Amino acid sequence: MTGLPRYLRIALGIIVIAGLIIVPMNFNRYGLFILSQWAVMTIAAIGLNLTLGYAGQVSLAQGAFVGIGAYAAGIMTSQGLPLIAALGVAIILCFAIGWLLGYPALRVQHHYLAFVTLAFSTLAFLVFRNEDWLTKGIYGISNIPRPNVFGFPTNRPLPFYYLCLGSLGIVSVMVWWLIRSPWGRAFVALRENPIRALSLGIDTRRYTLMAFAIGSALGGVAGTLYAPLTQYIDPVPFNLSLSLDLLMMVIIGGAGFFFGPFLGAMIAVLLPEWLRFTQGYYLMLYATAVILLLIYSPSGLLGILDRLMAERRTRTASALRAVAKSRLEAAP
Amino acid sequence: MSNLFDLLVAGLATGAIYAIVAVGFTLLWQTSQTINFAQGEFVMLPAFLMLAAMQAGAPFWLAILIGILLSMLLLGLGFKLLLVDPMLRHGVLPLAIATMALAIGIKEAVKQFFSAEASPFPSIVPAGDISIFGHPVSLQSLGVLTLAILAVIGLTALLNRTSIGHQMQAAAQNPTAARIIGVPVERMILLTFLINAVLVALASLLITPIYLAKFSSGEVLGQAAFIAAIVGGFNQVRGAIAGGLLIGVVDNLAAAYVSTQYRAAIPLLLLIVIILFRPQGILGRPEERTV
Numbered sequence: 001m002t003g004l005p006r007y008l009r010i011a012l013g014i015i016v017i018a019g020l021i022i023v024p025m026n027f028n029r030y031g032l033f034i035l036s037q038w039a040v041m042t043i044a045a046i047g048l049n050l051t052l053g054y055a056g057q058v059s060l061a062q063g064a065f066v067g068i069g070a071y072a073a074g075i076m077t078s079q080g081l082p083l084i085a086a087l088g089v090a091i092i093l094c095f096a097i098g099w100l101l102g103y104p105a106l107r108v109q110h111h112y113l114a115f116v117t118l119a120f121s122t123l124a125f126l127v128f129r130n131e132d133w134l135t136k137g138i139y140g141i142s143n144i145p146r147p148n149v150f151g152f153p154t155n156r157p158l159p160f161y162y163l164c165l166g167s168l169g170i171v172s173v174m175v176w177w178l179i180r181s182p183w184g185r186a187f188v189a190l191r192e193n194p195i196r197a198l199s200l201g202i203d204t205r206r207y208t209l210m211a212f213a214i215g216s217a218l219g220g221v222a223g224t225l226y227a228p229l230t231q232y233i234d235p236v237p238f239n240l241s242l243s244l245d246l247l248m249m250v251i252i253g254g255a256g257f258f259f260g261p262f263l264g265a266m267i268a269v270l271l272p273e274w275l276r277f278t279q280g281y282y283l284m285l286y287a288t289a290v291i292l293l294l295i296y297s298p299s300g301l302l303g304i305l306d307r308l309m310a311e312r313r314t315r316t317a318s319a320l321r322a323v324a325k326s327r328l329e330a331a332p
Numbered sequence: 333m334s335n336l337f338d339l340l341v342a343g344l345a346t347g348a349i350y351a352i353v354a355v356g357f358t359l360l361w362q363t364s365q366t367i368n369f370a371q372g373e374f375v376m377l378p379a380f381l382m383l384a385a386m387q388a389g390a391p392f393w394l395a396i397l398i399g400i401l402l403s404m405l406l407l408g409l410g411f412k413l414l415l416v417d418p419m420l421r422h423g424v425l426p427l428a429i430a431t432m433a434l435a436i437g438i439k440e441a442v443k444q445f446f447s448a449e450a451s452p453f454p455s456i457v458p459a460g461d462i463s464i465f466g467h468p469v470s471l472q473s474l475g476v477l478t479l480a481i482l483a484v485i486g487l488t489a490l491l492n493r494t495s496i497g498h499q500m501q502a503a504a505q506n507p508t509a510a511r512i513i514g515v516p517v518e519r520m521i522l523l524t525f526l527i528n529a530v531l532v533a534l535a536s537l538l539i540t541p542i543y544l545a546k547f548s549s550g551e552v553l554g555q556a557a558f559i560a561a562i563v564g565g566f567n568q569v570r571g572a573i574a575g576g577l578l579i580g581v582v583d584n585l586a587a588a589y590v591s592t593q594y595r596a597a598i599p600l601l602l603l604i605v606i607i608l609f610r611p612q613g614i615l616g617r618p619e620e621r622t623v
Contacts, residue, residue: 058425104604104607104608112607112611115562115603115607116603116604116607118555118558119559119600119601119603119604122555122596122597122600123597123600123601126593126594126596126597129593130593130594240551240555241551244369244432247429247432248429248432248433251425251426251429252429280440280443280444281440281444283436283437283440284437284440284441284444286436287433287434287436287437287440288433288437290429290430290433291415291430291433291434291437294419294426294429294430294433295415295418295419295430298419298422298423298426299426
């Protein structure tokens with residue numbers, strides 16, 4: 001993305017945003033559902049990208065945080081509380097749990113965070129399934145209402161899609177600002193060279209926990225949208241495989257690239273839909289495509305683009321060098 | 333008391349299977365930094381290969397042999413050449429993600445080409461009970477335990493008593509130094525992949541008669557093996573064995589004495605406690621801290 005001139009980038013951005021607003025207007029219910037799902041999963045993946053791509057911490061619990069957000073929304077809105085209250089609860093809960101979870105793991109070595117989060121992911125699933133009094137267990141919570149936003153009901157698919165898209169927009173802007181702030185720089189410093197970051201006076205452990213907690217909180221945000229989107233939640237969608245799926249989205253999109261999660265979520269949510277005509281084979285084809293992509297470009301889809309840009313720059317530079325050299329030789 | 337004894341035997345039997353799977357897991361990690369998230373699916377697949385061979389008319393013993401050979405070909409050689417080799421130089425994470433995708437692929441392929449339903453699988457140990465100290469013990473548990481112990485003893489003997497085993501350990505501990513003193517490191521790495529393939533095929537043979545052959549059965553198994561490997565010690569074969577046995581026993585006791593709903597939580601809590609107080613695992617060597 002960085003290789004394009006500024007006006008082209010802005011034009012491209014406007015076209016994509018306008019497209020996301022206008023094109024779905026005549027989509028059917030199912031198409032809108034899939035697109036809303038894409039927006040929700042993108043929010044969760046942006047959170048994970050912050051943790052993994054920018055701060056370099058592997059989390060296998062993002063799906064569990066989506067689950068916590070979804071249950072917060074499901075439980076509170078069926079009691080008649082507004083969704084915005086559930087959003088606040090989900091953010092605080094996920095942030096706090098993320099912080100506490102990272103604490104013991106980072107006391108030892110940072111790849112233990114992956115193991116602890118893996119365990120947490122399954123523990124959260126067990127709580128969702130077994131604590132009937134709170135989560136209604138395997139029967140799930142049904143008839144979750146969709147919210148009114150500034151007096152506009154979002155019961156129909158299109159307004160709700162706009163709510164998801166708007167939330168994605170707000171989250172994107174906030175994260176964009178965050179990674180350009182000193183905090184974001186500190187996150188990248190953690191990933192690139194923790195020892196150097198430490199020697200520059202960055203409290204690496206606090207920033208690592210912070211990156212993990214903020215990423216988890218965004219998982220909670222995605223969850224609070226997920227519950228009113230499906231209007232029914234049960235424990236099954238929030239098991240370990242959702243966490244693994246989200247991790248895959250971040251990696252195939254391109255970890256550490258701002259737009260990576262957008263692309264990754266698009267591949268993970270939409271590609272299986274497009275491949276549905278192949279019937280039982282679609283997940284197999286999806287898995288094969290992911291493996292081939294990772295073999296070809298381990299830094300994901302945006303990694304390919306990045307590489308092409310870099311090659312073009314090198315070619316331009318060497319062409320300029322050749323011209324300069326011939327001029328030098330031609331000169332007496 | 334008799335109840336406890338039964339639980340211990342059953343726990344040790346499943347634990348021994350977890351141990352076999354966990355040993356393969358740590359071997360791959362040690363020799364080639366592969367965190368194989370598809371290890372559970374690797375255990376699920378050979379049972380279906382054997383079932384397919386039997387459907388094609390092969391007798392049980394031949395089907396087992398075909399299953400093990402195909403497993404070596406697909407999950408050993410194929411896995412290494414097609415997935416690990418091209419990805420290894422890119423680091424641990426992309427490879428780990430690729431194995432997650434592989435897990436989805438294997439599961440879906442089995443669902444599509446075999447069946448989405450659970451299929452029964454013949455046991456190599458006859459059913460029935462045997463009396464030990466006047467106490468009936470299921471032959472199946474005992475047989476599984478014996479075979480698993482034999483496999484573990486065989487593997488440890490291979491690693492510690494033979495020249496090839498020493499070369500494999502050298503290749504795992506310090507590939508550069510091993511290469512200098514003439515160890516064919518590449519061949520040794522391939523060998524660990526083949527050993528892993530045999531181990532998962534064996535685990536498949538032992539566990540499938542108990543839990544039936546189902547495309548999704550790898551998920552639980554893979555996670556158990558993963559936890560066993562971390563609890564026991566990620567960088568030690570004997571650690572993985574101890575971890576496997578411990579998880580098997582704890583799992584069974586938790587189901588009986590704590591709660592069936594939260595039985596899966598107990599090994600996870602054990603995992604978190606271990607990471608807190610002894611992160612290198614029960615028998616593992618501490619890894620050097622980078623910071």
